[in-house]
Amino acid sequence: MDMSTPDFVIIGGGLAGCECALALARYGLACTLYEQKPETFSPAHVSPLLGELVCSNSFRSNDAQGSGVGLLKEEMRKLGSATMAIAATCSVPAGKALAVDRTLFAEELTRRVEEEPLITLIRRQIPDLDAPELEGKTVIVAAGPLVSENLAASLADIISTGSAAPRLYFYDAIAPIVRADSVDMTIAFRGSRYGNDAPPPYSDDAPFLEKPMETMVNPGAEDNGDYLNCPMTKAEYTAFYEALREAERVPAHDFEKEIHFEGCMPIEALADRGERTLTFGPLKPVGFTDPRTGRRPYALLQLRAENAERTSFNLVGCQTKMTYGAQDKVFRLVPGLANAEFLRFGSVHRNTYVNAPECLNDDLSLKARPNVYLAGQITGVEGYVESAACGLWLGLLLAARAHGRDLPLPPQTTALGARMRHLRTPSKQFTPSNIHFGLMPELAERTKKKARKAEMADRGRADFDAWLAETELGKENTSC
Numbered sequence: 105m106d107m108s109t110p111d112f113v114i115i116g117g118g119l120a121g122c123e124c125a126l127a128l129a130r131y132g133l134a135c136t137l138y139e140q141k142p143e144t145f146s147p148a149h150v151s152p153l154l155g156e157l158v159c160s161n162s163f164r165s166n167d168a169q170g171s172g173v174g175l176l177k178e179e180m181r182k183l184g185s186a187t188m189a190i191a192a193t194c195s196v197p198a199g200k201a202l203a204v205d206r207t208l209f210a211e212e213l214t215r216r217v218e219e220e221p222l223i224t225l226i227r228r229q230i231p232d233l234d235a236p237e238l239e240g241k242t243v244i245v246a247a248g249p250l251v252s253e254n255l256a257a258s259l260a261d262i263i264s265t266g267s268a269a270p271r272l273y274f275y276d277a278i279a280p281i282v283r284a285d286s287v288d289m290t291i292a293f294r295g296s297r298y299g300n301d302a303p304p305p306y307s308d309d310a311p312f313l314e315k316p317m318e319t320m321v322n323p324g325a326e327d328n329g330d331y332l333n334c335p336m337t338k339a340e341y342t343a344f345y346e347a348l349r350e351a352e353r354v355p356a357h358d359f360e361k362e363i364h365f366e367g368c369m370p371i372e373a374l375a376d377r378g379e380r381t382l383t384f385g386p387l388k389p390v391g392f393t394d395p396r397t398g399r400r401p402y403a404l405l406q407l408r409a410e411n412a413e414r415t416s417f418n419l420v421g422c423q424t425k426m427t428y429g430a431q432d433k434v435f436r437l438v439p440g441l442a443n444a445e446f447l448r449f450g451s452v453h454r455n456t457y458v459n460a461p462e463c464l465n466d467d468l469s470l471k472a473r474p475n476v477y478l479a480g481q482i483t484g485v486e487g488y489v490e491s492a493a494c495g496l497w498l499g500l501l502l503a504a505r506a507h508g509r510d511l512p513l514p515p516q517t518t519a520l521g522a523r524m525r526h527l528r529t530p531s532k533q534f535t536p537s538n539i540h541f542g543l544m545p546e547l548a549e550r551t552k553k554k555a556r557k558a559e560m561a562d563r564g565r566a567d568f569d570a571w572l573a574e575t576e577l578g579k580e581n582t583s584c
């Protein structure tokens with residue numbers, strides 16, 4: 105290979121693009137990195153520096169035993185992540201979280217990229233994927249959730265050809281996810297809407313039965329575990345509704361105002377329209393019997409299975425801009441969720457990402473144009489750390505291949521393996537995701553809630569170390 109000729113072109117000098125470029129360089133490979141700033145800024149970027157953290161200065165939990173993102177960080181350190189190395193030099197006190205001085209962080213990342221002889225940094229926008237700069241090159245699009253509109257249009261054209269449904273999305277409407285075994289099944293019940301005889305109508309005065317009715321009154325219970333249903337009386341609904349109205353909300357950025365349209369309205373915005381709007385919308389009770397009363401519930405929240413094993417469920421229609429703290433209080437008012445374990449909270453924000461399971465090959469290349477790879481948030485990973493991890497992974501994979509080797513993905517029990525496999529898992533509605541333990545397989549043995557995360561972390565660590573030892577990355581004197 106002629107090392108003087110850059111073969112790789114990376115579009116976007118954010119966390120993913122810089123991690124990818126530096127990983128390639130560590131293995132002796134040259135690349136050209138195009139960054140549109142300071143010529144052009146997205147609506148959220150303000151600094152000319154690379155690796156700009158556009159919102160919070162936190163990389164979230166550093167606790168590898170208690171959080172998926174803590175475990176992911178540990179694995180990234182073992183893989184030589186620049187983000188993790190630099191964060192360690194400019195961290196600020198943040199309890200169990202890893203937070204950084206954002207300016208120092210971005211300055212140091214920029215310095216490393218600029219001083220790396222194998223990286224040619226060009227401050228220019230790449231307007232489309234047929235631009236002459238990309239001809240004959242291996243292209244990595246790491247242009248982020250606020251990718252320039254022209255490049256997004258070009259990507260959409262390529263991946264949507266021959267498909268009736270759009271494959272590039274411009275916003276996230278994420279509903280919270282809970283662990284299935286933390287839902288109180290003495291209140292919630294399995295089953296799907298309609299199909300049974302109409303139950304007696306709702307009555308405020310209907311007493312709770314001494315023994316809840318068999319859940320079989322709701323059809324589909326025996327063969328369809330895809331939905332769990334949380335029924336509400338009027339008093340329970342009113343308490344939930346009032347808490348929703350009063351809950352603290354995350355303010356929208358100016359450029360996010362347009363995303364509130366039907367179909368992806370935050371649940372609290374629907375609640376603002378009137379007291380009954382939710383009961384005619386996402387909390388509509390028709391077609392169900394509340395096993396506690398034998399009558400139709402006043403309102404009903406459905407939980408939809410998030411994975412094939414049905415170990416985690418999302419709260420249907422509960423995309424929200426409430427703060428995480430508010431979500432933790434408000435959703436516990438839903439009958440059956442008082443002790444729910446939240447694997448992920450909800451959000452609604454502008455975010456450009458592809459339907460990864462449909463558009464990407466396992467190695468993150470586009471099915472429709474295999475010399476073009478995606479990295480970072482645009483793939484459907486969510487979060488600073490996850491975006492950096494994705495760029496790092498792609499850099500290592502491409503480096504291994506350039507040196508004639510393959511690099512298998514770490515097992516799904518590891519944070520990186522679980523994170524990247526989510527992009528390969530087809531679903532009716534692909535939504536971006538942070539890393540969390542719910543993306544990893546259950547433990548073989550039932551474990552107490554308190555010990556579960558630590559055991560999953562121990563299992564992941566052992567599997568990651570074994571994987572690393574097997575790969576060239578883990579061997580000393582690698583000639584990469």
Ligand SMILES: Cc1cc2nc3c(=O)[nH]c(=O)nc-3n(C[C@H](O)[C@H](O)[C@H](O)COP(=O)(O)OP(=O)(O)OC[C@H]3O[C@@H](n4cnc5c(N)ncnc54)[C@H](O)[C@@H]3O)c2cc1C
Nearest residue numbers: 116118119120140159160230247248252480481487488491
């Ligand atoms: C408003 C907002 C707030 C967020 N807040 C958080 C948060 O608090 N915590 C968190 O964990 N995650 C947050 N995220 C999600 C996400 O993790 C970050 O956006 C993260 O920076 C994504 O990393 P990335 O490398 O994929 O993209 P980016 O960091 O956005 O980097 C992409 C780079 O590509 C450049 N670029 C775009 N188009 C072109 C082009 N055509 N040619 C050349 N260069 C181009 C951009 O200028 C940018 O520098 C937020 C996202 C948004 C949109």
